[in-house]
Amino acid sequence: MLLTTKFFRPAPDPDAIRRPRLLERLAPRTRKRLNLVIAPAGFGKTTLVSQWCDEQEGRLAWLSLDSSDDDPRRFWQYLCGAFEQAGVDGLGDCQSAFQTCALHEIEGAITGLINALVASAEHRLHLVLDDMHQVEDPAIHRQLTYLVDYLPPTVMVTLVSRTEPALPVARWRVRHWVDDVPPQMLAFSEEECQRFFSDYMAIPLDADQARTIWQRTEGWVAAMQLSALSAPDDPVNRGADAAPSPISGREISDYILTEILEQQSDEIAEFLLATACCLRLTASLCDSIRGATDSQTILESLSRRHLFLIPLDTRDEWFRYHDLFREALFLRLEQTDPKQLAERQSRTIHWLLEHDHIQEAIAQLIQLEDWSWLANVLEQHGNNLIQGGFHLPVLEWLDRLPPGTVDDNPQLAMLRIWANFFANRLDAVEPQLDRLEDLLDRRVAESHPDAEGALGLNSEISLMRSYLARTQSDLESAADLTRQVLQDLDHTQMPLKSVTYYGIGLDYFSQGDLPAAEEALQSAVSYGQIERKPSTVLSSGGLLSWIQFNRGHNDVALKTAVSIREWIDRHYTDPSQPRLISCWQNCSLIEIYRERDQLDLAETYLAPLTGHLQSGTEPGQHVIIQYARAHLAFTRGDYQTAIEALDDAEAVLERRRDHIIFEPPSLSALRARCWLAQNRLDDARGWLDSRENVTFRNPLNREQNRITAARVLIALGEPKNAISQLSPLRLSTERDQHHRHLIEVLTVYAEAMDALNQPNEAQTVLTEALKRGAREQFFRLFVEESPRIHRLIRDNHHAAIPQEYLEALKSRLPESDEETAAPSEDGPVAVDGLVEPLSAREMEVLRLINDGLANREIAESMNVAATTVKAHIRNLYGKLGVKSRTEALARARKLGVLS
Incomplete structure (x- = not known):
């Protein structure tokens, strides 16, 4: 049961x-997806957003958060409830998914929520999350990032919070x-300050008095409150005589800080x-x-008094000063005691390094311009930073x-080589390796004090050359170099x-x-x-999971x-950094959830990979991503999208074959x-x-x-x-434990x-396939077979097959064999003026659009997924040469396709 009062927007104060x-x-x-209203308590955040909501057209989903919402399942149930309260239809399945799915599968339910929002795209929708600082679970922040990344353009989110959200803003x-x-x-x-005191607070101030307060505080409400709390007398009654004369911004900061500190x-x-x-x-x-x-104790006291101290969590553990306030404090100490400031900065950096806050320590070192210390820190921590996805900052x-x-x-030269390699700047790596080898040879020849350490880098150089050899499909050299590195590992x-x-x-x-x-990957x-x-x-x-899935070990993968x-x-x-993504792992999860018929969850893992296709990625990964995308489109019945993805993968494979070290799945077989x-x-x-010569x-x-x-x-x-x-495959797949292919x-x-009219033998063999399929929860493998197999499955009642699995599989089969047959009843519609003939499915979508149905209604009418409908509409637009339904x-x- 959801508490409906959490969906009520606070009434704006007239x-x-x-x-x-x-x-x-x-x-x-245009393009905007997010409003971010961040300030300490008492800044009027909620009042401002509530006023703004009064002026907006469309639907409003408001959710007031509290500390109990810092749980992924509860958070998304309430967020989904806010959308339902706003009038968004079709969210019943989403709510059920949020209640029952495993925590690591919540993003699949979010995908279903996004699809529902897409289906309601004819209405503008505003989502307001008030008191977002109450939510600090990293999983929720990652999931909210996914939601914002893939929201339809008609939805806009407004976050109201006391703290900075842990989002990739x-x-x-x-x-x-x-x-x-x-x-x-x-x-x-200044004008708002005067109106605040005279109209809202009913405190009569003349223009000079209002200006004095505004100049002292620069309009900061927290500073006004602090002045009122700190001053022995009421700042309102100081009069115009106390107002400072017009001075520079730096002097204003000094003046305010002087009064505050005093x-x-x-x-x-x-x-x-x-x-x-x-x-x-x-x-x-x-x-x-x-x-x-x-x-x-002091931090908590300052936080309660709002002394320009902004909490970064709800546990009173981490804080930061308001930037301008901290800069003014820093400037004051720099002017009065620079030696003490340098000592305190040094202590800060040592603490940050000891507690593994390496990037903050580096930021301090850059500010100090202590290049020798920075070089030492990069020598010690740079490799792990690169492995953590920070190769570009390291460069x-x-x-x-x-x-x-x-x-x-x-050591630094090798670090730069690794950073360039991870940044896919391979052209820079080879000459840098040559220069590094020359440097090491000179140090050994000159008996340099660090000659022994320099020799230890030879294994890294060999390892890097093995990876370069793989990018050039020189697998023999790569294997030789890797074996050599493995022999030397214990000596480095x-x-x-x-x-x-x-x-x-x-x-x-x-x-x-x-x-x-x-074994090696483990x-x-x-x-x-x-x-x-x-x-x-x-x-x-990720690669280990991919191999495990393709060998048929679904659960293990x-x-x-x-x-x-x-x-x-x-x-x-x-x-603040992009989430680490593995092409292998995401593609493995796409295949696993596709096979289990959890297609929205599979789409969740495909979505982050599409950006890699657009921005450019390693050619082997490009092929694997397009294969997984094509397989998912095939499962959805969107064969045109599947073929387009396969064609693109084939083109990259032909063009960059020498740079792909592994053999991709058979693209032509899926086509x-x-x-x-x-x-x-x-x-x-x-x-x-x-295929005979392949x-x-x-x-x-x-x-x-x-x-x-x-x-x-x-x-x-x-x-x-x-x-x-x-026949030969029955033996080899069982011998090699390739369970998926054996099924x-x-x-x-x-x-x-x-x-061949041998139904009993057919059922015997199919029963064995179904028994094996039940162990790993294979569904789509059987659903995507021919109507003949569907009929055999419906007729199968063998006791050796778990009945729960068999019923679940049967429920996923089309209701009749005709539903799995190609839509040949009408055939393609060829008309003069069309770029390409319309398929029967595209004609059906066009007629339903003509009937005024929304995407969600079209999907229900055709018994297909909403993403499939979108693909058909995209193809329609391309063939008709248009950009909208109208x-x-x-x-x-005009072409006579519709009467």
């Missing part, structure tokens, strides 16, 4: 000062998605100045700087060092085992030795966690992927299945004839190709030839036996 400049800033605009600002209303913007103007006790004033060098404050850090033990920090520093330091001090074993796993995977690849994951290398852990675990993600999120969460589903038998026959290194791809060939032969009326393709072989074999209908009538 006497409150209206602030047109801020209301205008909150207004919707910087990335969103670059995309022009965000408008901020920070504390300094919430500060009153009103504080010596202990508080000392604390403010002592901690001014800290970008963030916590009691342990402050104690270390001050040599004291009472910092927590920037290296560039800040004095000229020649990196080139003369082997560098933590290289995880990266080395990942390379070995890639080599075995490229050779098709899947058991050996799994070692890579284990060593990566010990060495704290998140990128290697994620890549190794899911556990691998989930445990790796949990480890990454537990140890390496920085909301042939699309043709079979579309009843394009001539195209399927052409593929069958062209060879495969990876046994999974060879099996995939031959199973699809058997399907085509059955469709062409040659079931005996299909059996000759399948497919048995299923297609049963279809061939039924086509244009599509007008164009279709």
Whole structure:
């Protein structure tokens, strides 16, 4: 039961000062997705947003959060309830999903919520989350990031909070998605200040008195409150004589700080100045700087008094000063005691390094311009920063060092090489490796004091050259170099085992030795966690999960992927940076959830990968992403999108084959299945004839190709030839424990036996396939087979098959065989003026649009997913050469496609 009062918007105060400049800033605009209203208590955040809501058209979803909402399941149930309260239809399934799904599957339910919002796109919708500071669970922040990333353009979110949210706001600002209303913007103007006292507070002030207060505080409400709390007399009654004369902004800050500091006790004033060098404050850090033990008490006191101290959590653990306030304190100490300031900055950096706040320590070192210390920190921590996804910042920090520093330091030179490699700047790596090897040779020849340490870098150089060899498809050299590194590992001090074993796993995977690849990748994951290398852990675990799924171990593959993600999120969460993503892991999860018929959840893991396709990624990953995208589109029945993705993957494969170290899945086999589903038998026959000369290194791809060939032969009326393709596979897939392909072989074999009029034998073989499928919860594998297999499944009641699984599978089958057949009733509609003929499905969508149905209603009418409808509409627009529904209908009538 949800508490409905949490959905009620606070009634706006009719006497409150209206602030047109801020209301205008909150207004919707093109590309905008988020309003961010952040300030301490008492800044009028909720009042402002409530006033703004009064002026908005469309629907309003308001949710007032409290501390009990800091739980992912409860948070999303209430957020979904807010949308329901606002009148958004079709959210019943979403609410059920949020109640029942596993915590690591919540993003799938969020995908369903996004799809529901897309279906309601004809209405503008505003979502306000008030008191967002009550929510601090990193999982909720990641999930909210996903929601904002994929919201339809008609939905805008407004966050009202006392603290900065742990969201990638910087990335969103670059995309022009965000408008901020920070504390300094919430500060009153001079005119607003006067109206506040005279109209709202009923305190008569003349213009000079109001100006005096406004000038003293710069319009900061918190500063006004602080002046009232700190001053021995009422600042309102000081009169115009106390107003400062017009002076510069820096002098205003000095003046305000002087008054504030003079009103504080010596202990508080000392604390403010002592901690001014800290970008963030916590009691342990402050104690270390001050040599004291009472910092927590002082921080809590300052927070209660709103002394320009902004809490960063709800546990009174981390704080920060208002930027302008901290800068003024810092300037004061710099002017009065620079030696003490330098000592306190040094203590701050030591504490940050000891407590693993490396990036904040580096920011302090850059401010100090202590380049020698910065070089030492990068030597010690740079590799782990790169592995944590901070390769670009590392390159920037290296560039800040004095000229020649990196080139003369082997460790820093190697660090730059790794950073360039992770940034995919491979052209820069080879010449830098050559220069580094020359430097090491000179140091050994000259008996340099660090010659022994320089020799230790040879293993890293060999490892890097092995990865470069893989990018050039020189697998033999890569394997030789990796073996050499593995032999030398115990004699070096560098933590290289995880990266080395990942390379070995890639080599075995490229050779098709899947058991050996799994063993090496498991070692890579284990060593990566010990060495704290998140990128290697994620890549190794992702590829491991991909291999496990493709060998048919669904549960094991899911556990691998989930445990790796949990480890990454537990140890390496920085909301200001893009989330670490592994192509292998996301594609594995797409396939796992696709197979389990959780298509919205599969879409969740596809969505982050589409950006990689657009921005450019490593060619092998590009092919894998497009394959997973095509397979998911095939499952949804969107064969055109599937074929387009496969065509793109094929083009990249042909163009960049020399740069792809592994053998991708058989793209042509999946394309042939699309043709079979579309009843394009001539195209399927052409593929069958062209595949005879194709060879495969990876046994999974060879099996995939031959199973699809058997399907085509059955469709062409040659079931005996299909059996000759399948018979050897029954033995090899079972021997090699390729369980998924063994299930497919048995299923297609049963279809061939039924086509030969041997129904009993067909049921016997199919029963074995279903028993194996039940163990790993295979659903789509059977649903995507032919109507003949669907009929055999409906007729199967074997007691050896778990009945719960069998009923669940039967419920997923189309209600009749005709529903799985290609839509050939009407055939393509060819009309002069069309770029390309409309398919029967596209014609059906066009007629339903003409009937006035929304996307969600079209999906329900056609019994397909909303994303499939969107794909058909996108294809329609392209063929008609239009950009909207209205244009599509007008164009279709003009061409005579619609009457």
